[in-house]
Amino acid sequence: MTLQHKLDAMREDFENGRFPLVPTRDQLDTMQRATQSLIDSEQADYALKAGDTAPEFTLADAAGATVNSRALLARGPLIATFYRGVWCPYCNYDLQALEEIRPEIEARGASLVAISPQTPANSRKAQRDNKLGFPILSDAGAAVAADYGLRFALPDDLIEVYKAFGNDLPTINDDAAWVLPMPASYVIGMDGTIAYAEVNPDYTRRPDPSELLPVLDRLRADAQA
Template sequence: MRLQDKLDALREAFENGRFPLVPTRDQLDTMQRATQALIDGRQADQALKAGDTAPAFTLKDADGNSVSSQALLQRGPLVATFYRGVWCPYCNYDLQALERVRPEIEARGAALVAVSPQTPANSRKSQRDNKLGFPILSDPGTTVAARFGLRFALPDDLIEVYRQFGNDLARINDDPAWVLPMPARYVIGSDGVIAYAEVNPDYTRRPDPAELLPVLDRLRAGVPA
């Protein structure tokens, strides 16, 4: 099953009360209104795109080790996915789908990392629960996400809904600001230039990881993506 088919099924189950957490109509309306406002605000248009130079970054992995994008790019292309957090089931499905294609990504000489504002302890839980063989890097305050043009602040009514769900992002991220990255996926060439970019303010919509493979093939062949 394609990733988007799984996400569509998850959304349908959530919105129709066939999920462990059953939202009220008001809660659903608040969530949908916030997503639509992010879409209408066209913030995704301001995010970095293919052809832009990706900012270099160094972040800590779940074990506290520093991971440098420049060091990874010295070995080959970098696939970076921006991830909301362990609390987001859509994001976890996305990570699982990336894990399934990770061997094919690595066979093409590329590295794969996820970037999330959550604490290292929550990243360890994400890696364990989703059985990941690639690192989740902690991005405190979504500083790196902001440099990619992905950071946004949650509206007050959505913050209240998340609290009602038990998703206290101030605690999960160790940050009182209640900011998140828009879900995004990038392929960065060894020269630091972005070869592929997919940013979607609707967190229920994700590109299939198989789309990454032809991009990596073109990079390996020296053909502009």
């Protein structure tokens, strides 16, 4: 089963009351309206794309160690996925799918990181719960997400829905602002140029991680040419 098939099944269960958290019709309408509004804003069209230069970042991992993108790129290509947080089941499925192909990513000489506005403690929980062998980096205030054109502010009615669900982002992220990154995946070449970009304002839609492997193969072939 592909990642998108799993996400579609989860969405169907959630919307039809077959989920531990059962939303009301009004809550579902609010969530769908907010997603459509973000799509209609066309913000995703202004996020960084293939061919752009990736902004350098230095962030802390779940253990508090500093991770620098330039140092990672000195060793090989970098896959950076922007992750909403441990509270988002769609994102967790995405991370699990990335973990499944991590050996193939690393066999191609590439590094893999997830970037989230959540605190290191919540990143540790996400790594533990999803059995991840790659780091989740804490992007306070979604500042790096903003550099990539991904950060957006949640509308007030969606904030109330998230509060009702127990998703208290100011506590989860240790930041009073209700901001998140649009889910996105980037493959960055060793020269810092983005070789692949997938940005989707609909958090229930994600590319299959297997799409990243041909990009890494192409980068390796270009380096050997």
